Amino acid sequence: MKRILRILLPALCGAxxxxxxxxxxxxxxxxxxxxxxxxxxxAGLSADAAAYVSQILGQFRSAAxxxxxxxxxxxxxxxxxxxxxxIRLRHAKHITIDITLWILLLIPLSLxxxxxxxxxxxxxxxxxxxxxxxxxxLL
Amino acid sequence: MNKRxxxxxxxxxxxxxxGMGIMPCASAQAxxxxxxxxxxxxxxxxxxxxxxLYIAGYNSGWEIKGVLDYCEARAVWLDxxxxxxxxxxxxxxxxxxxxxxxxxxxxxxxxxxxxVNVYSTHTHAGPDTLGLWGPTGVNxxxxxxxxxxxxxxxxxxxxxxxxKKPGTLHYGKAETKNMYRDSRIPEVFxxxxxxxxxxxxxxxxxxxxxFYGAHAESLRGDNKLLxxxxxxxxxxxxxxxxxDRAIFCPGAIGGLIMTxxxxxxxxxxxxxxxxxxxxxxxxxxxxxxxETERELKPSMRLSRxxxxxxLDNPAFQLYKFLGILNxxxxxxxxxxxxxxxxxxxxxxxxxxxxTLIPGELFPELALGGKYGDAxxxxxxxxxxxxxxxxxxxxxxxxxxxxxxxxxxxxxxxxFLLNKEAPYLKxxxxxxxxxxxxxxxxxxxxxxxxxxxxxxxxxxxxx
Numbered sequence: 001m002k003r004i005l006r007i008l009l010p011a012l013c014g015a016x017x018x019x020x021x022x023x024x025x026x027x028x029x030x031x032x033x034x035x036x037x038x039x040x041x042x043a044g045l046s047a048d049a050a051a052y053v054s055q056i057l058g059q060f061r062s063a064a065x066x067x068x069x070x071x072x073x074x075x076x077x078x079x080x081x082x083x084x085x086x087i088r089l090r091h092a093k094h095i096t097i098d099i100t101l102w103i104l105l106l107i108p109l110s111l112x113x114x115x116x117x118x119x120x121x122x123x124x125x126x127x128x129x130x131x132x133x134x135x136x137x138l139l
Numbered sequence: 140m141n142k143r144x145x146x147x148x149x150x151x152x153x154x155x156x157x158g159m160g161i162m163p164c165a166s167a168q169a170x171x172x173x174x175x176x177x178x179x180x181x182x183x184x185x186x187x188x189x190x191x192l193y194i195a196g197y198n199s200g201w202e203i204k205g206v207l208d209y210c211e212a213r214a215v216w217l218d219x220x221x222x223x224x225x226x227x228x229x230x231x232x233x234x235x236x237x238x239x240x241x242x243x244x245x246x247x248x249x250x251x252x253x254x255v256n257v258y259s260t261h262t263h264a265g266p267d268t269l270g271l272w273g274p275t276g277v278n279x280x281x282x283x284x285x286x287x288x289x290x291x292x293x294x295x296x297x298x299x300x301x302x303k304k305p306g307t308l309h310y311g312k313a314e315t316k317n318m319y320r321d322s323r324i325p326e327v328f329x330x331x332x333x334x335x336x337x338x339x340x341x342x343x344x345x346x347x348x349x350f351y352g353a354h355a356e357s358l359r360g361d362n363k364l365l366x367x368x369x370x371x372x373x374x375x376x377x378x379x380x381x382x383d384r385a386i387f388c389p390g391a392i393g394g395l396i397m398t399x400x401x402x403x404x405x406x407x408x409x410x411x412x413x414x415x416x417x418x419x420x421x422x423x424x425x426x427x428x429x430e431t432e433r434e435l436k437p438s439m440r441l442s443r444x445x446x447x448x449x450l451d452n453p454a455f456q457l458y459k460f461l462g463i464l465n466x467x468x469x470x471x472x473x474x475x476x477x478x479x480x481x482x483x484x485x486x487x488x489x490x491x492x493x494t495l496i497p498g499e500l501f502p503e504l505a506l507g508g509k510y511g512d513a514x515x516x517x518x519x520x521x522x523x524x525x526x527x528x529x530x531x532x533x534x535x536x537x538x539x540x541x542x543x544x545x546x547x548x549x550x551x552x553x554f555l556l557n558k559e560a561p562y563l564k565x566x567x568x569x570x571x572x573x574x575x576x577x578x579x580x581x582x583x584x585x586x587x588x589x590x591x592x593x594x595x596x597x598x599x600x601x
Contacts, residue, residue, distance in 0.1 A: 056276040059461050121468040122460040126476045130453045137559045 014080020018072040021109035033057035066118035171437040175337040176216035178298025180291040185283035193279040195232035196263025197360040207366035212291040213386040214299035222253035230367040231268040233544035237465025245293040258541040263356035264366035270463035306339040311432035325509035345383040352390030354397040357416040359405040372417030388538040393499035435489035443484040444596040449473035451582030483592040490533030495541035511553025513568035520590030530597040547576035554583040
């Protein structure tokens with residue numbers, strides 16, 4: 001029982017952490033308009049331009065999202081188990097990661113989750129791959 | 140029991156069974172007969188809607204300023220005694236497969252209906268029903284209007300199903316002269332106005348289906364008044380003259396086929412241009428007389444092919460990502476990694492193949508003849524008329540913008556993109572020809588996909 005828990009607990013923690021990242025990615029896309037409004041003013045955008053961009057981003061509020069839950073949970077579980085194994089090793093026993101870092105790490109992980117999220121049937125990553133090469137020309 | 144009694148009992152049972160119409164001794168099946176019904180509903184904008192109502196077809200962000208005539212949903216029910224097929228024509232610029240799906244869902248409980256087909260007349264004076272004519276990147280659809288459109292389509296379809304009556308079907312055509320403008324060389328278009336005319340056996344009001352391969356934009360680009368454009372005027376004019384109800388179907392209009400300007404300045408005299416265009420078409424329609432028609436035997440078959448077209452256009456991909464376009468995207472080998480799942484159907488009415496194409500087909504892809512040569516590496520598919528002939532199809536009629544909207548379907552040999560920003564910016568070829576249509580297409584592979592789907596559908600008919 002103890003042995004099972006020793007494997008299960010870290011896996012569950014890892015999966016939960018990954019799920020949090022995925023959840024954050026969903027909140028990020030659906031609240032993109034609101035987040036943009038927070039930075040539009042300080043960024044010096046005109047009211048009209050800010051309203052226009054907000055209108056475009058506001059369309060994501062009702063977007064159909066398909067998040068990579070299963071891959072995220074599986075990868076999270078594996079990383080959790082791997083982390084637990086590393087910590088049990090003698091020379092890694094004293095390595096701890098600050099809680100702030102764990103929270104901050106959620107942001108890039110959420111972006112990774114967002115990359116693999118389907119928004120209205122199109123994967124964000126695919127869209128980026130299509131448009132990034134054209135960006136210099138478009139700008 | 141004696142033998143005589145048994146024989147009597149057996150004979151009586153047999154007579155009862157036959158009387159109930161059960162197959163073994165039923166008399167020969169009744170000869171099939173055309174049963175056609177018609178429905179028509181207006182699509183009214185909601186005056187309380189807070190969303191803008193953008194005019195579709197030309198400029199982004201232009202709101203409708205008034206009403207010339209309201210758009211409508213017109214439906215035709217066709218059957219030959221078995222299950223029926225619905226054709227629903229909507230006065231609008233286009234509908235994606237998502238909206239078509241909603242209309243089909245609303246009619247899921249309609250009894251004895253084998254197929255619901257929804258097409259757009261492509262009026263460039265109707266509200267934005269695709270989402271592309273709001274401010275750039277913003278969905279231009281008005282939710283209340285879209286709900287009214289779906290409701291009108293459903294009601295017109297139910298009216299058509301309830302209205303059906305037996306009669307005869309007749310086919311004729313008239314060659315229109317000096318009506319067309321083909322804005323992109325080579326100049327290839329189908330000059331005929333086709334008519335399928337239903338004559339009810341009870342001598343009540345008949346029905347005429349018109350097929351014509353021209354963009355419905357006689358009001359041109361400065362217009363901001365809501366209108367059905369010439370499709371509506373043509374139908375109303377024929378009804379006024381003959382008493383027959385009418386419905387319009389757009390043909391192969393890609394490339395960009397439109398009616399000519401009959402006034403010097405369409406910005407100033409748009410309404411006059413609409414009137415002249417409509418009057419000319421009404422005249423051509425009325426020139427199709429019973430003497431020039433042939434009767435269509437009561438025989439109907441439908442073959443539907445679902446297929447995937449590679450999506451190479453990043454603008455379409457972006458608009459789908461933003462939730463503006465509701466076509467069905469699937470993983471596919473393409474520049475974007477996606478394809479559009481769409482459909483093509485062939486409705487055989489006797490030996491006439493009414494082909495429902497999900498976009499704006501360049502006429503040369505249906506008729507053959509001359510093709511553009513801006514892309515020498517592009518290989519054109521066989522024209523649909525050639526494929527049709529191989530499968531024993533007598534005559535081909537096209538209904539464009541049917542059950543989906545893929546945009547322009549351009550011959551690969553003339554498919555040219557801007558090198559720096561493909562699909563996002565236009566380009567001109569070595570002859571100075573503007574290649575606008577490519578920016579509103581899914582990609583060069585569409586033409587071949589359409590031809591393959593047509594071949595598959597035609598093959599199944601045999």
